[in-house]
Structures are given as structure tokens and as C-alpha cells.
Amino acid sequence: MVNNDVAVRVRGLRVERGGRPVIDGLDVVVPAGQVVGLLGPSGSGKTTLLRAVVGVQAAVTGDVTVLGEPAGAAGLRHRVGYVTQAASVYTDLTVVQNLRYFARLAGLPGAGAEAAVRRAVEAVDLGGHEKQRVGTLSGGELSRVSLAAALVGDPELLVLDEPTVGLDPVLRRDLWNMFRRLAADGRTLLVSSHVMDEATRCDRLLLLREGTLLADTTPSELLESTGAPDAERAFLTLIEQREAPTTSEEGTR
Numbered sequence: 001m002v003n004n005d006v007a008v009r010v011r012g013l014r015v016e017r018g019g020r021p022v023i024d025g026l027d028v029v030v031p032a033g034q035v036v037g038l039l040g041p042s043g044s045g046k047t048t049l050l051r052a053v054v055g056v057q058a059a060v061t062g063d064v065t066v067l068g069e070p071a072g073a074a075g076l077r078h079r080v081g082y083v084t085q086a087a088s089v090y091t092d093l094t095v096v097q098n099l100r101y102f103a104r105l106a107g108l109p110g111a112g113a114e115a116a117v118r119r120a121v122e123a124v125d126l127g128g129h130e131k132q133r134v135g136t137l138s139g140g141e142l143s144r145v146s147l148a149a150a151l152v153g154d155p156e157l158l159v160l161d162e163p164t165v166g167l168d169p170v171l172r173r174d175l176w177n178m179f180r181r182l183a184a185d186g187r188t189l190l191v192s193s194h195v196m197d198e199a200t201r202c203d204r205l206l207l208l209r210e211g212t213l214l215a216d217t218t219p220s221e222l223l224e225s226t227g228a229p230d231a232e233r234a235f236l237t238l239i240e241q242r243e244a245p246t247t248s249e250e251g252t253r
């Protein structure tokens with residue numbers, strides 16, 4: 001049965017990379033229609049988890065169900081948009097040429113493709129740059145073209161791997177506002193970041209460390225439960241709590 005309240009359900013996920021487990025027994029739920037932040041330090045397994053969700057990660061065991069289907073199923077191809085860390089648009093083509101290409105890949109016919117391209121350009125505020133070659137865009141504009149390329153197929157779930165990396169605070173804020181608008185339209189966004197202050201912009205947070213889930217919470221619950229003044233210190237507090245010896249262990253010393 002499809003549970004419309006859940007966009008992604010991960011059960012007992014284990015992934016090996018380079019001959020060692022980088023995710024070991026992970027259970028995660030991503031509720032539909034929300035902006036869910038996947039946060040954790042570099043190397044904690046964020047990209048690996050996102051790759052498992054879009055179905056491109058090898059050596060995966062466990063269950064990953066996306067929009068009611070197994071991750072990577074052919075039926076999900078147009079329902080899931082994935083933006084990788086490295087921009088995957090063509091720098092020698094203009095914005096619109098890129099988006100037409102991605103509309104073709106999404107199987108959209110002529111008139112439908114043109115309408116989808118226009119909608120995607122509007123959704124990411126790239127009006128006026130349609131005929132600009134992607135290689136000449138600024139970093140923030142380039143991020144938005146990648147996002148637009150993922151949007152042309154009108155996906156229900158957007159999986160974004162560190163979309164704000166390398167952007168200044170104003171551009172980061174603008175991009176997060178855009179994510180909020182996309183969620184308000186009914187989409188689910190799973191967004192990874194290692195910048196902890198971005199946590200406050202999410203509806204829910206998944207905090208990852210060394211391939212395990214440290215917390216599945218909301219920004220306000222995170223601050224309340226740790227008593228920390230900001231997300232970064234809350235994350236450190238959670239790690240310290242996890243690593244602190246229990247009372248019984250102390251008693252045996």
C-alpha cells in the first residue's frame with residue numbers, strides 16, 4: 001500500500017564503499033511535502049544515502065522505498081529529480097538549450113517541453129538569462145540552472161546534494177526560500193548540507209554521523225532537547241552525549 005504521507009522510507013540500509021560499510025543499519029523516514037535537511041560532517045554518508053534514495057548506489061542492502069516504489073524503479077524516473085554536487089549541465093549551451101535537452105530526456109513533447117522550460121526558468125528566477133551560455137553564469141545562477149534542469153520533468157521529490165555549497169549567505173538564503181516555495185507547491189525536498197546553520201530552514205532534520213542517524217528531529221526540538229543556542233552547538237552536544245560513558249560504566253572504573 002502506498003502511504004501518501006511518506007515520500008521516502010529507508011529500512012535497515014547498509015552500504016559498502018571501498019570494501020567497508022559507510023552506512024550500517026540505517027532507518028529513516030522522509031515525510032511528504034516537507035523540506036527535510038540531511039545534515040552531517042564531511043564523510044558522514046550524506047551523498048551515499050542520497051544516491052541510495054535515487055537508486056544509483058551500488059552494494060546496497062536493506063529496503064529503500066520512494067513514493068511507494070523501490071528506489072531506482074523505472075516508474076520513478078520522472079517523479080524524482082536529483083541534483084548532484086557537481087553541476088551536470090552543459091556549459092557550452094545556453095540556459096534554455098540545457099533545459100530543452102532535459103525536457104526531452106523527461107520525455108516531454110514539443111509544446112509541453114517549451115511550457116515546462118518556461119515554468120522551470122520562472123521557478124528558479126532565471127528570467128532574463130534564458131539565452132546566456134551556462135559557462136558565463138555566476139555560481140549562484142549555475143546552481144539554479146541545475147535545479148531548473150531537475151524541475152523540468154515536474155518531479156514530486158527533489159533530492160539535492162549540497163546545493164548551497166560555495167555560495168555566499170545572501171544566495172544561500174535565496175536558494176532556501178526557493179526550496180520553501182517548491183515545498184509549498186506540494187513537493188518533497190531532501191536537501192543535504194554540512195552547514196549546520198541551514199538546519200533552521202528545514203521542517204525536519206536528519207543528523208548523520210559516521211553512517212548512523214544521530215537524530216531525526218525538528219529545528220526547535222533539536223535546540224530544546226540539547227539546550228544549545230544554535231544548531232552547530234546542538235550537533236556537538238548530541239555527539240558528546242552519545243560518546244559520554246554511561247553512569248554504570250563510570251561506576252566500574
Ligand SMILES: Nc1ncnc2c1ncn2[C@@H]1O[C@H](COP(=O)(O)OP(=O)(O)OP(=O)(O)O)[C@@H](O)[C@H]1O
Nearest residue numbers: 017018022040041042043044045046047048049194
Ligand atoms: N567511491 C568510493 N570508494 C570508497 N569509499 C568511498 C567512495 N565514495 C565515498 N566513500 C567513503 O564513504 C564515506 C561517505 O562518503 P559520502 O560522500 O557519502 O559522505 P558525505 O557526508 O556526502 O561527505 P561530503 O559532505 O564531503 O560530500 C566516506 O568515508 C568516503 O570516504
